[in-house]
Amino acid sequence: MNIVDKFLSPFSRSRDAGKTAGTHPYQAVADLAGSLRSYQEMPIHIQREGLAMFVAGVMLLGLVAGMYLNVTASAAIAGREIQILETEIVVNQRINADLQTKIAGLLSSQRLAERARAAGYESVTRDNLEYMVVPGYFPATGLNLIPPVAEPARPALLPEYSESLLDWVSRQLDSASKPLQ
Amino acid sequence: MFAFLAATIIVQMVRIQTSAEASTFKEQAEKYGWTPTTLFPERGQIYDRHGYLLAGNKTVYEVGVSLSEVKDVRTVAMTMSSILGLNYDQVYNVIQAPPANVMYLVLADFVSAEKADELKELKKRMSEQYAKDGDPTLAGLGFKAHFMRSYPEKTLASNVMGFSTRENHGSYGVEQTYDSLLAGMPVQAWSPEDPNLAGELPETPRGSDLILTIDREIQAMVEEQLKRGMEETGSKSGTIVVMDPTTGEILAMASTPQIDLNDFYNSLDTTIPYNRAISEQYEPGSVFKILTMAAAIDSNLVAPNSTYLDVGFYEIGGAYIYNWDKGAWGPQDMVGCLEHSLNVCMARLADQMGRDTFYTYMRRFGIGHPTGIDLAGEASGRLKSPGDDDWTEVDLGTNSFGQGVAVTPIQMMAAASALANGGRMVYPHVLYGMVSNGYQYNTPVQTLDTPVSPQTARTVSEMLATAMENGELPSKVEGYRIAGKTGTAQIPGPDGYDPKRINASFVGWGPIDAPKFMVYIWFEEPTSHEWASSVAAPVFHDVVEKLVVLMGLPPDDVRHQLLGQ
Numbered sequence: 014m015n016i017v018d019k020f021l022s023p024f025s026r027s028r029d030a031g032k033t034a035g036t037h038p039y040q041a042v043a044d045l046a047g048s049l050r051s052y053q054e055m056p057i058h059i060q061r062e063g064l065a066m067f068v069a070g071v072m073l074l075g076l077v078a079g080m081y082l083n084v085t086a087s088a089a090i091a092g093r094e095i096q097i098l099e100t101e102i103v104v105n106q107r108i109n110a111d112l113q114t115k116i117a118g119l120l121s122s123q124r125l126a127e128r129a130r131a132a133g134y135e136s137v138t139r140d141n142l143e144y145m146v147v148p149g150y151f152p153a154t155g156l157n158l159i160p161p162v163a164e165p166a167r168p169a170l171l172p173e174y175s176e177s178l179l180d181w182v183s184r185q186l187d188s189a190s191k192p193l194q
Numbered sequence: 195m196f197a198f199l200a201a202t203i204i205v206q207m208v209r210i211q212t213s214a215e216a217s218t219f220k221e222q223a224e225k226y227g228w229t230p231t232t233l234f235p236e237r238g239q240i241y242d243r244h245g246y247l248l249a250g251n252k253t254v255y256e257v258g259v260s261l262s263e264v265k266d267v268r269t270v271a272m273t274m275s276s277i278l279g280l281n282y283d284q285v286y287n288v289i290q291a292p293p294a295n296v297m298y299l300v301l302a303d304f305v306s307a308e309k310a311d312e313l314k315e316l317k318k319r320m321s322e323q324y325a326k327d328g329d330p331t332l333a334g335l336g337f338k339a340h341f342m343r344s345y346p347e348k349t350l351a352s353n354v355m356g357f358s359t360r361e362n363h364g365s366y367g368v369e370q371t372y373d374s375l376l377a378g379m380p381v382q383a384w385s386p387e388d389p390n391l392a393g394e395l396p397e398t399p400r401g402s403d404l405i406l407t408i409d410r411e412i413q414a415m416v417e418e419q420l421k422r423g424m425e426e427t428g429s430k431s432g433t434i435v436v437m438d439p440t441t442g443e444i445l446a447m448a449s450t451p452q453i454d455l456n457d458f459y460n461s462l463d464t465t466i467p468y469n470r471a472i473s474e475q476y477e478p479g480s481v482f483k484i485l486t487m488a489a490a491i492d493s494n495l496v497a498p499n500s501t502y503l504d505v506g507f508y509e510i511g512g513a514y515i516y517n518w519d520k521g522a523w524g525p526q527d528m529v530g531c532l533e534h535s536l537n538v539c540m541a542r543l544a545d546q547m548g549r550d551t552f553y554t555y556m557r558r559f560g561i562g563h564p565t566g567i568d569l570a571g572e573a574s575g576r577l578k579s580p581g582d583d584d585w586t587e588v589d590l591g592t593n594s595f596g597q598g599v600a601v602t603p604i605q606m607m608a609a610a611s612a613l614a615n616g617g618r619m620v621y622p623h624v625l626y627g628m629v630s631n632g633y634q635y636n637t638p639v640q641t642l643d644t645p646v647s648p649q650t651a652r653t654v655s656e657m658l659a660t661a662m663e664n665g666e667l668p669s670k671v672e673g674y675r676i677a678g679k680t681g682t683a684q685i686p687g688p689d690g691y692d693p694k695r696i697n698a699s700f701v702g703w704g705p706i707d708a709p710k711f712m713v714y715i716w717f718e719e720p721t722s723h724e725w726a727s728s729v730a731a732p733v734f735h736d737v738v739e740k741l742v743v744l745m746g747l748p749p750d751d752v753r754h755q756l757l758g759q
Contacts, residue, residue: 085390092389099395107339110236110251111307117247117346122414137743139673144748146759152746155636156245156405158629 084178091174228384231395235378236341237358238401240368242410243443243626248355249369249455252344255310255337258300261292264334269320273332277313278302298336304360310337345455351413352452353469354406354444354569354624365458366468368404368624370570375402375628402630407443407623412436415740416446423733424450427698428721433470433603434737439611439703439712441639442620444567447471470716472572475600479683479726480518480535481701482596484654485609487532489555490543492650498657501527508541511587515541515595518682532679533661537595544594552590553579556599558645559609560619565642567604567622576600596683603714606701608642613655614677614703614712616648655706662702669702669731671738673749678702678734680726685719695719698726700734705750713737 052060118124172184210216240249257278259270271286278301285301292299305313317332324331343358356367364373378401386392416434424432433449449470453461467473490496506522508515517523517537523530531539544552556562562577577599578585592598601609604622612619621640628635646654658677662670669678681699684691698720703712715730715737723729741747748756 089389092386092392095392095394096385096389104339106236107253107341110341111253113239113247114250114252114344114346117250120246121347122246122350122410123347126414139739139743139749142743142748144752144756146756156241156243156626157634158241158245158403158405158627159632159634 080182081178084181087173095174227387227391229387231383231385233381233383233395233398234340234362235380235398236400237343237362238376238378238403238629240355240376240404240406242351242406242408242413243445244409245405246347246410248345248347248351248406248408248410249358250344250346251341253307253339254303254342255305255307255339256300256303257305257310257313258298258336258338259289259334260298260336261289261334262297264289265324266331266333269330270332270335273313273316273335274301277309277316278305304342310339313337347410348454348456349452350410350417351406351408351447352455353449353471354408354447355455356468356570357455357458366571367569368406371568372402372404372625372628375630376404377401399631402628404625405627405629405634407438407445407626408447409445409744411744412741413446413448415744416737417448417452419733419737419740420448420450422736423715423717426722427717427729427733429698429717429729430719431467431470432718433474433714433716434733435471435603435607435714436737436741437607437611437622437712437714439607439614439620439709442608442611442622443626444622444624445711447624468571469569470718471603471714472567472569473602475573475575475602475605476697476716476718477597477599477683477686478601478606478699479596479681479697481606481610481679481681481699482599482601483532483535483540483594483681484613484658484679484701485556485559485561486540486543486552486594487528487657488613488646488650488654489552490547491528491653492555492646493547493551495543495547496528498528498653501525502531502539502542504536504538506538508538508545508591510541510545510591511589513588513591515591529657529660529664532657533664535595535680540594541591544590549580549587549590552594553577555645556593558643559612560605560642561599561601561609563605565604565608565622568625572604573602575602575605596681603699603716606699607712607714609645610701610703611712612643612645613651613658614706614709615651617644617646617651619643619645655703659706667727667731669700669727669734669738671704671735671742673751674704674738674742674747675706675750676702676704676738677706678731680731682724682726694724696724696726698723698729700726700730702734702738704738705747705753707750710745710747711738711741713741 052063055063172180176184210219236251239247239251242248257274264270267286267289270289271282274280274285275282280302288299288301313332313335314337317335320329320331321333323329324333342360343362345352345355345357352367354367356365356369356371358364358369358376362377364370364376369376378399381396381398383396385395416436420432420434423429423434431450434446435444435448436446437444447469449467451463451466491498502525504517504523504526506517506520515537518535523534523536523538526534526536526539528539530536547555556577557579562575562579564572564574566572578589578593589598608619608622611622619642621642623637623640625637627637655677658679659675662676662678667678667680669680670676679701681697681701683697683699684693685695685697686692687695696719698715698717700715701712703709713734715734717729717733720729742749747753
């Protein structure tokens with residue numbers, strides 16, 4: 014008795030019993046075992062063909078599952094990176110605001126006056142002023158807080174952050190089919 | 195074997211997905227898979243007219259404990275007590291017996307970044323030590339950063355600025371008036387726990403930035419002069435305002451007291467007016483005479499050289515009006531009337547104009563109405579008019595020289611701007627521009643009314659300048675032709691006017707051929723002198739001496755030479 018027969022023997026009994034007493038709970042397993050026994054009785058080259066087909070199917074499934082896991086993991090990592098970047102943006106905004114306020118404190122009129130006095134400067138008075146015309150000089154009129162240059166374009170979002178699995182596969186196939194440069 | 199295991203897992207997955215509890219699991223996943231977050235925008239910054247930051251933001255921390263993670267309550271309580279000055283027993287007890295259903299307890303808020311860094315460092319060191327030796331630990335202590343308003347110039351322009359409370363609400367001044375613009379709109383967002391679902395948080399545009407018309411150098415100078423003036427005159431309070439009379443832009447505004455805006459909760463006294471320049475109304479006295487004279491000239495009642503005989507009193511409504519010195523000044527023209535500040539002259543002009551004409555002009559000058567300045571808490575003043583229950587014929591006489599009428603300093607400046615600005619009365623304002631969504635919107639110049647003709651405005655300015663040149667007032671500034679008028683007004687009390695308690699005022703503008711500034715001075719109950727000519731006029735002189743330097747205004751003769759080149 015080979016191992017398949019050993020495995021099948023109790024189910025074979027059950028199957029026989031099921032014929033008289035109705036459907037047995039292990040009927041499906043018994044059927045599967047029966048198929049395996051039929052498979053063993055097939056010629057060896059047909060057995061090998063079937064085995065090869067089965068292995069190929071398993072490998073294909075494994076490949077798809079692996080690709081899916083890879084893409085999912087990449088998406089998860091990208092998502093976490095987004096969350097970290099969002100936090101960094103908020104922190105940087107805070108640092109900017111802190112630094113602006115700190116600089117303003119260092120350049121406040123009171124601090125500047127103290128530093129100027131300490132450096133030996135004196136307030137200018139009407140008596141030590143001389144006015145003259147400077148050709149071509151026009152004093153600034155009004156403050157404009159908007160920088161004259163246009164804001165740089167926002168960097169485009171990488172496709173990894175938004176594409177689906179099918180999009181990714183399609184992109185990979187496209188890039189693979191392109192000639193090397 | 196592997197195939198069997200795989201099949202079992204798949205069967206189990208399908209079974210769970212289709213089981214009776216599946217909907218409960220889905221609900222729980224939806225409930226705990228997303229965290230609600232309110233994103234508060236950064237409060238807009240405030241700049242002076244040259245771009246110096248007057249109000250910004252800084253990071254502070256909320257310090258709390260996650261109750262399930264606390265391992266050593268005593269150490270947490272001791273640290274909070276020693277570094278943040280909290281009560282040890284209170285901290286200990288609240289962590290030991292927290293309110294029901296509370297997972298996180300806030301122990302302190304608005305903790306400075308320095309203190310928070312000290313705590314973070316201590317927590318880190320103790321955590322390392324705890325891992326090695328099991329020493330005391332600050333496990334469970336957490337920090338949440340958020341913004342708090344900061345005023346780098348501290349007390350500077352505090353009367354104009356107002357302040358933002360810890361709840362991010364503007365109080366007084368610009369902070370209150372433009373609170374909705376500065377605060378921005380909070381955004382509610384949901385953050386996923388599942389990184390697969392992570393996306394960009396919604397944009398929370400910061401509040402609009404404001405640019406004020408205030409010039410911080412002029413403001414600092416004005417505050418210094420106000421402080422000196424207060425010390426020298428022994429006044430109860432003081433106010434100085436500098437405005438561009440052609441645009442209505444307030445260049446400086448200061449009144450006593452000023453507070454440190456970073457410490458408003460300790461230095462604010464709510465029983466004292468926050469900004470007297472806009473919120474306090476008082477009887478202005480003789481500065482009001484410029485409006486009466488303008489009305490008389492504009493209605494063609496008199497001309498500068500019109501004369502009358504001053505006999506020292508004038509009867510109106512059954513009462514007698516006297517001059518400030520109770521004297522008779524004999525033959526006087528209208529320039530002399532202003533130069534000597536004669537009450538009899540003014541009462542006579544108002545009487546001859548008639549009450550309808552007089553009060554129509556006063557209303558057109560905006561007396562009795564708020565100017566609409568963009569600062570919170572403006573008072574409207576009071577102008578009794580015929581028809582009011584408490585108005586009598588005598589009021590026509592007394593109102594003409596600024597008695598029995600209540601104005602705010604900013605109201606008087608708006609009215610006087612008509613005389614400095616060719617008859618057009620400008621809208622006083624402190625907002626130069628607003629920056630929002632990448633655009634800057636500037637406040638246009640607005641005219642409130644045109645109470646008198648350009649000719650009248652020029653004539654009255656000229657008369658006031660001549661009166662100042664003829665007199666011996668210390669308000670004169672060498673090299674500059676300036677129009678100005680003093681005002682000394684006794685303060686009314688329950689028993690009538692008290693000659694020992696006065697309000698001393700001065701309003702002046704220049705250079706009169708092309709006005710660039712208007713200065714208003716008001717000292718309440720000075721103790722050094724009893725006349726504005728000795729109290730307010732010298733301060734006006736000192737302010738203008740420094741103002742022309744800061745504004746780069748050459749003396750008149752030099753300016754005319756430069757213009758000719």
